[in-house]
Amino acid sequence: MLLGSGRYAGRPMPAHLALNEVDDRHFARWLALFKETVETLCSAEIAALFLERAERVANSFRFGMAVHRGEDSTVIVPMRVIPTSV
Secondary structure, eight states, X not given: OXXXXXXOXXXXXXXHHTOXXXXXXXXXXXXXXXXHHHHHHSOHHHHHHHHHHHHHHHHHHHHHHHHHHTOOGGGOOOOOOOOOOO
């Protein structure tokens, strides 16, 4: 998505909606692993771009899943990942 190649045409939200047990713990873990990976492979500047996009994706999914489940989406606090200082 961030690289803009246009090759990805999947629909990941329906797959996530089918998994009732997915919650904030899973998104926090995904963000932590994503952070570790991009900080290992990318410069600090590029890693920050990827992390900002990952936060938006995670929070969009959290909001969408809450709405789908009939939960109060107004109480969702955006999840953030803090880049490691270099």
